[in-house]
Amino acid sequence: MKTQTAHILTGLATLIAASIHAQPQYTFTTLDAPLGVQGTIAQGITSTNIVGYYFDTNSDCHGFLYNGKTWTTLDDPWAAPGSYGTEPIGMSGTNIVGSYLDPNNNTHGFLYNGSTWTNLDDPHAAPGAVGGTYAQAIDGTIIVGFYGDSNGCAHGFLLSGANWTTLDDPLAATNSGQGTYPRGISGTNIVGQYLDVSNNWHGFLFNGSTYITVDDPRAPTHNGNTALSGISGTNIVGAYWGSSYQGCLLSLRGTNSTDWTTLGDPLGVRGTDPQGISGANVVGIYYDINGLSHGFLAAPIPQLTMMHSGNSLKMSWPYTPWIGWTLEQNLDLSTTNWTPSGAPSNDGTNSFVTVTSPVGNLFFRLRQQ
8 A cells, every 4th residue: 555645734724845856756556457367568658548468368469458447458450369469569649559460470560540450561671570560659640660671680660651761770780680679759759779789788769860878877787788668758768687677767857867767566576677658657567476477557656736725725636547546634643543535536637635724733645545
């Protein structure tokens, strides 16, 4: 049970400063699709929806869309059954992108707008197991991902309208399995990873003109690896690893930023691998003690905001459709007499409760439902 420490209100309803200026603390929620008995992979997130895929009792792969209440299965009509079926990866608005494997063992990207499935095939992609097109992320109508050439090397792409642009990090090696792998896009910034000539993974940020290597400083010096998988504004998520995956969040305030935060799901005994981000909310995968994959949502523990008007106090905090918080109050911090302040409402952006201003002290806290 997660709890956020209370803000304090004095007798004349004067607010005492109570903001916490530090790295955000996160609460982790497991996301297991009801039919995902062989594992759930959360990949992309918007302000209201999460996409990914799961494996059923036959180990067949199916996509999903989750809105906080309902799980909807997404199966591309051209996908073959099996362990690599329909894999939604990224989402923007109502548009979802990902990839699927057809009955002839060819991989295609797709765009799904909620009713229509459209194939996305980079004209440079080779057929068969070494080639294929893998759509990874979308921002508005711009799509990024990668394709495989006839030698099995990966090249990034940017798709705008009908125009395909190849994206190759100059430090990426070009042998089979190597190359450039864009994974996320936000505005003009693209993130991903590349494999160098020593077969080490490095994160990269491409700002439309320059490729910048972004390596988590906590990755081991030798054979250390960094992979960036999502970007939202100035926040980037990914993972670094030596013997196991460790999730990371980078708040980019310049190309030499050192503002890194570790994201480790407490249930991820065998590693945490963030995949997508929207604002400060992160989705990804953790691996339990048996190695089974589970989706997760990592959301910052919210901070309360107080507004005083007349004889009323409006207590508000950021709204998320996936995690509920109860506002509680107490007249005396030396006791455990916390009681609910009332049922919260929300306007889609913030949750809020309005209470009557007290005569004396009143303390508030948020408790995760």
